[in-house]
Amino acid sequence: MTLLALGINHRTASVAVREQVAFSPAQLEHALEQLRALPHISEAAVLSTCNRTELYCVTDAAGEQTVLEWLGRFHNLSIDELTRCAYHYLDNDAARHLMRVAVGLDSMVLGEPQILGQLKDAYQQARQMQGLGGELERLFQHTFAVAKQVRTETGIGKNPVSVAYAAVSMASRIFDDFSRSRALLIGAGETIELVARHLHEAGVRELTVANRTRERAELVSSRLGGRAITLPEIPAALEEADIVISSTASPLPILGKGMVESALKKRRHRPVFMVDIAVPRDIEPEVGELADVFLYTVDDLEEVIEENRRHRQVAADQAESLIEHGVGSWQHERRIRSGGELIREYRHHGEALRDESRDQALERLARGEDPAKVIERLAHQLANRLMHQPTQAIRDAASQEHHEFLEAAPRLLLPVKPAFEKPAPKANRQKDNTPA
Structure with a gap:
């Protein structure tokens, strides 16, 4: 198979x-x-x-x-x-x-x-x-x-190679303890969904997802125990957010300098980490000029991703080597199992021939036939039946010049001869001391 x-x-x-x-x-x-x-x-x-x-x-x-x-x-x-x-x-x-x-x-x-x-x-x-x-x-x-x-x-x-994971990885450089951080995620697409999951796994427990439609935001936030808001509610949520990550398809910026500046005053200038993954940008570049704002773009993340991709490639080469070893050991075990199955089939075949010959011999004995002749016939019949198929296979291989089969046949069918036979000891001669 x-x-x-x-x-x-x-x-x-x-x-x-x-x-x-x-x-x-x-x-x-x-x-x-x-x-x-x-x-x-x-x-x-x-x-x-x-x-x-x-x-x-x-x-x-x-x-x-x-x-x-x-x-x-x-x-x-x-x-x-x-x-x-x-x-x-x-x-x-x-x-x-x-x-x-x-x-x-x-x-x-x-x-x-x-x-x-x-x-x-x-x-x-x-x-x-x-x-x-x-x-x-x-x-x-x-x-x-x-x-x-x-x-x-x-x-x-170990090293993040996705935009979502890289964004969370960069946030960890600023916040030692994610469990005390609050995150505002803008958008509800696949990237934001991954960001939300990575933040949750990193320890963030307060997640807010803002989207044009509340229903889509709820699909992302509800799985992780977060809350959903619409885009007009962002200014109020921004005041509480320590981490802001945005990825929408909006043609115009969603966060302007004035909105962020107002939120910072109410936050008493607690630092805010922001990542703008969107193209075109969701966050005005001028926001990065504000004190206490750490703003990164998708280009900044690409540097992190490329460096981590190199690290992963080294690990990938090591993984390929381990996989080759794994394939080899699986193949070895498979060959052993295949040999075991063949042995079981061959023994079953031999036992079936044995049982059939035995039953026929017992019937002849029951009819009163000469036991010596019955045993002789049993031995002859069983030997012929056991040798018939291998003999026919050898003849077919010889006629078709299947040399590998013929070379393997003696090892499979004939008893192994000792590599070295110790010569029989010579008889001790008695020294003839008879005088000439």
Whole structure:
């Protein structure tokens, strides 16, 4: 059987295609049932995120085309369209790909940690749906162990390489204790959502999200115990904010120098950290001239991101080495398991022949046949049956000039001869002392 990884991601497909191929949580259970029931498929798991959809299967040689055709049917996409943006990996390459995905080496943001949690969710879902057998179960467990080793022994996840994380990282240079800081986030898009999560994880407990529509602001703030306001309410919220991070699509600045100056007076000049991630800017550049305001733009963050990206690349190289070692150990264990399965099948075959010959011999004895002849026939019959298949295989290999098979056959079929046989001791001669 073959291990197959088939999918699309942010490098091979546009957002429009990724949206079409993605599985919603409501679809996953039904999709796993269908995938597992396909001919040629014995095990299956599905990983579906905003940046990738990947199917991991244990299959035979015809399974890859079967899976691709099923994926097209499920999402009403043509095979040609899928083929143009799909990739596939087999066996060791599939295991390597899964491990690279788990540690964030295949992510849009190098080393991002969220993908490991998403992969664990995919594993649990497949397990609950009886999609996993011994092969995928062991591969996922091995992958999680390698990912843990990479996170422990390298700095792959330590240095922020996203704008959102870099903004929070810079804020930590000014505020020693985030738990006593209040944050005002302007906008409610994906970047602000990430900023809110990073601030919450860093210890900020008072979060206010301002947006043009209160409903969208509530979607972001409610998950983290914050409050939602509209843009006209910003001046009042600014008076309480120690951290202000803005990312909107507004064509004009939202925070002007006068608004911030008024808020600073009411704050009694307690310092304010501000990051303007928006392009065009949400905060007037003149705000940076005010005392007690630390204003940074997206360009300032890019310097931090680039430096941290270099650090992560060094860690990524270390991670690649650990993954290669992980693939090697997985492959070694797989070969051992494959040998064990072959041994079990061969022993089962031999025991079946033994039992059949024994039963026939017992029937002859019960009919009163000569025991010596029965035993002789039993031995002859059993030897012939055990040697028939190997003998035929050797003949076929010889006729087709399969030299590797013929070279391996003696080690498999013949007893091992000692490398060195000690010669038998010479008989001691008695010294002839008879005089001549």
